[in-house]
Amino acid sequence: MRTNPILHGYFRSSCSWRVRIAFALKGIEYEQIPVNLVKDGGQQLTDQYKALNPMQQVPAVEIDGITLSQSLAVIQYIDETRQGPKLLPACPKKRAQVRMICDIIASGIQPLQNLYVIQKIGADKAQWAQHFIQRGFQALEPILKGTAGTYCVGDEISMADICLVPQVYNAERFKVDVGQFPTIDRLNQTLVGVEAFKLSHPSCQPDTPADLRS
Amino acid sequence: MATHDKPILHGYFRSSCSWRVRIAFALKGIEYEQIPVNLVKDGGQQLTDQYKALNPMQQVPAVEIDGITLSQSLAVIQYIDETRQGPKLLPACPKKRAQVRMICDIIASGIQPLQNLYVIQKIGADKAQWAQHFIQRGFQALEPILKGTAGTYCVGDEISMADICLVPQVYNAERFKVDVGQFPTIDRLNQTLVGVEAFKLSHPSCQPDTPADLRS
Numbered sequence: 001m002r003t004n005p006i007l008h009g010y011f012r013s014s015c016s017w018r019v020r021i022a023f024a025l026k027g028i029e030y031e032q033i034p035v036n037l038v039k040d041g042g043q044q045l046t047d048q049y050k051a052l053n054p055m056q057q058v059p060a061v062e063i064d065g066i067t068l069s070q071s072l073a074v075i076q077y078i079d080e081t082r083q084g085p086k087l088l089p090a091c092p093k094k095r096a097q098v099r100m101i102c103d104i105i106a107s108g109i110q111p112l113q114n115l116y117v118i119q120k121i122g123a124d125k126a127q128w129a130q131h132f133i134q135r136g137f138q139a140l141e142p143i144l145k146g147t148a149g150t151y152c153v154g155d156e157i158s159m160a161d162i163c164l165v166p167q168v169y170n171a172e173r174f175k176v177d178v179g180q181f182p183t184i185d186r187l188n189q190t191l192v193g194v195e196a197f198k199l200s201h202p203s204c205q206p207d208t209p210a211d212l213r214s
Numbered sequence: 215m216a217t218h219d220k221p222i223l224h225g226y227f228r229s230s231c232s233w234r235v236r237i238a239f240a241l242k243g244i245e246y247e248q249i250p251v252n253l254v255k256d257g258g259q260q261l262t263d264q265y266k267a268l269n270p271m272q273q274v275p276a277v278e279i280d281g282i283t284l285s286q287s288l289a290v291i292q293y294i295d296e297t298r299q300g301p302k303l304l305p306a307c308p309k310k311r312a313q314v315r316m317i318c319d320i321i322a323s324g325i326q327p328l329q330n331l332y333v334i335q336k337i338g339a340d341k342a343q344w345a346q347h348f349i350q351r352g353f354q355a356l357e358p359i360l361k362g363t364a365g366t367y368c369v370g371d372e373i374s375m376a377d378i379c380l381v382p383q384v385y386n387a388e389r390f391k392v393d394v395g396q397f398p399t400i401d402r403l404n405q406t407l408v409g410v411e412a413f414k415l416s417h418p419s420c421q422p423d424t425p426a427d428l429r430s
Contacts, residue, residue, distance in 0.1 A: 054355035055324055066309055070323070073315035080308045092296045093282055099289035107286070107323045108271055112333065120347075131336075139270035 005030040005063040008052060010037050011205035011212075014110060014166030015071040016059040020205075021162045022075040024196035026084035034207035037115055057116070072106055075159055087159045094154060097147045101140065101160040105167045109136035113170065129174045137171065140164075141181040148183055150190065157194065165191050169202065221246040221279040224268060226253050227421035227428075230326060230382030231287040232275040236416035237378045238291040242300035250423035253331055273332070288322055291375055303375050310370060313363045317356065317376040321383045325352035329386065345390045353387065356380075357397040364399055366406065373410065381407050385418065 007023070007030055009016025023030050035058050036043045043049060044056050053060040053069040060069045064081070068074045079087040088095050111117065112132035118125035147153045152160035168188040171178050178185050191197050198204075203214035221239070223246055225232025239246050251274050252259045259265060260272050269276040269285040276285045280297070284290045295303040304311050327333065328348035334341035363369045368376035384404040387394050394401050407413050414420075419430035 054358050055320060055352070056355070057324075064309065066312075068312050068316055070316045070319035073312050073319055076315060077308055077312035080311065092293055093280065095296065096282075096284050096289050096293035099292060100284055100286045103286035103289055103322070104271060106319070107327050108273075111323050111327045117328065120344075128336075136271070139272070142270050 005061055006033055007031070007059055007061050008033045008035050008049070009059040010035055011208045012202045013037065013058045014170050015057070015106075017166040017169075017200060017202060018071040018162050019059050019061060019074050020200035021165070021196055022078050022087060022159075024199045025087065025157065025162075026078060026082050028078065028082060028084075032206050034205075036207065042115075057114075072102055072159065072163075075162065079159075085157065087157075087162065089153060089156060089158060094147075098153050098158045098160045101143060101147070101152055102163045104136060104140055104143070105163040108139070109133055109167060110170070113174065126174060130176050133167070133171045133174055133176045136167075137176065137178070137181050137184055141183055144183045144187065148187060152187055157191075161187070161191050164188060165197055221277055222249055223247070223275055223277050224249045224251050224265070225275040226251055227424045228418045229253065229274045230386050231273070231322075233382040233385075233416055233418060234287040234378050235275050235277060235290050236421075237381070237412055238294050238303060238375075240412035240415045241303065241373065241378075242294060242298050244294065244298060244300075248422050250421075252423065258331075273330075288318055288375065288379075291378065295375075301373065303373075303378065305369060305372060305374060310363075314369050314374045314376045317359065317363070317368055318379045320352060320356055320359070321379040324355070325349055325383060326386070329390065342390065346392055349383070349387045349390055349392045352383075353392070353394070353397050353400055357399055360399045360403065364403060368403055373407075377403070377407050380404060381413055 005028065007019055009019065009032065035049060044058060050056055052067055055069060059071055060067055061074045068077060075087060088098055109132055113129035118129055121128045144152055149155040151157050152164055165188055168178055168184065202208060203212060221244065223235055225235065225248065251265060260274060266272055268283055271285060275287060276283055277290045284293060291303060304314055325348055329345035334345055337344045360368055365371040367373050368380055381404055384394055384400065418424060419428060
């Protein structure tokens with residue numbers, strides 16, 4: 001019998017949210033240990049956390065006796081080892097399209113606007129973050145126009161949808177007008193109404209501050 | 215019997231992400247065409263409308279394969295792995311697969327995007343220091359992880375997508391004058407891998423678009 005997985009994350013970390021969505025879609029119970037990225041100079045920078053994830057980032061997941069970092073590695077591990085709806089399509093071309101969309105977000109957008117990087121950028125950080133989100137969404141929009149049905153790729157929820165919603169949340173935080181991207185906007189509106197996306201939303205996590213709770 | 219037309223790789227000799235795809239094709243023994251996209255000439259050929267139609271992110275690589283166009287090297291590599299014969303590029307064991315993907319994503323999300331051409335052009339004067347910082351930081355994290363997962367190769371004793379990501383990133387580290395000797399496991403793995411035929415064949419020094427002064 002497995003013990004519950006443990007997610008070390010932060011309520012507003014988009015990468016942590018991706019993992020929370022995946023757990024919710026699969027109906028997996030898990031524990032959360034919050035890592036406050038801002039308090040105490042950033043709890044992700046402690047030696048204790050570094051032992052869990054040498055990149056000193058969230059999320060890190062303790063599962064089945066190992067510790068994994070990198071949200072997409074975690075999500076695909078969950079998908080390959082747990083029951084529940086598949087998070088990647090069976091068709092190899094569609095799988096590739098899902099991964100392409102995920103990596104545009106997870107390599108092409110989010111790393112350029114995460115906390116560590118924008119702290120390094122300093123005064124121009126809002127403009128920097130907007131630039132990279134805008135650029136990424138400008139690319140994603142025509143791609144999604146080609147792949148999307150009800151969801152990002154066809155009509156089943158996939159890892160692409162899991163990546164998209166938290167990135168739209170970030171776009172809104174950085175005041176990028178998502179209305180410029182009708183397909184992204186439409187998909188996001190559909191997805192934020194899905195139970196797994198609602199349950200895992202930053203506004204209702206154990207570590208959500210009182211003033212940000214919905 | 216269905217035959218595939220040859221895949222077409224739009225890439226650049228020195229793009230680490232393009233190199234990853236070249237390694238994967240070589241490991242699988244797949245013949246492919248290359249259409250060079252010069253990232254520097256003419257203000258950057260990746261910025262043309264023609265290329266944008268292939269890859270709206272305006273980056274390399276983009277691969278035309280089996281009637282579709284894919285970008286993002288790891289999506290391409292896993293597609294090749296799932297549809298072609300040859301040695302598997304991800305282990306069968308789910309935990310090891312997850313470790314391979316974790317290592318790949320540390321590189322493909324945590325290091326390379328912070329030191330690619332587009333970003334360092336935006337950084338401007340401090341670009342060398344910026345690139346070194348992110349490579350150093352990523353390798354500092356990767357070293358203890360690889361120490362735990364590596365056998366002959368990054369994860370155990372079979373070449374995987376993790377090795378495919380590592381070697382081009384070490385090449386970049388060297389270009390940015392990061393001392394890879396600080397990272398004994400990374401160094402050892404890289405030295406083993408650069409001797410493997412697929413890694414040699416796909417090396418930046420011997421591609422169709424390698425400039426004469428950089429050919430080995």
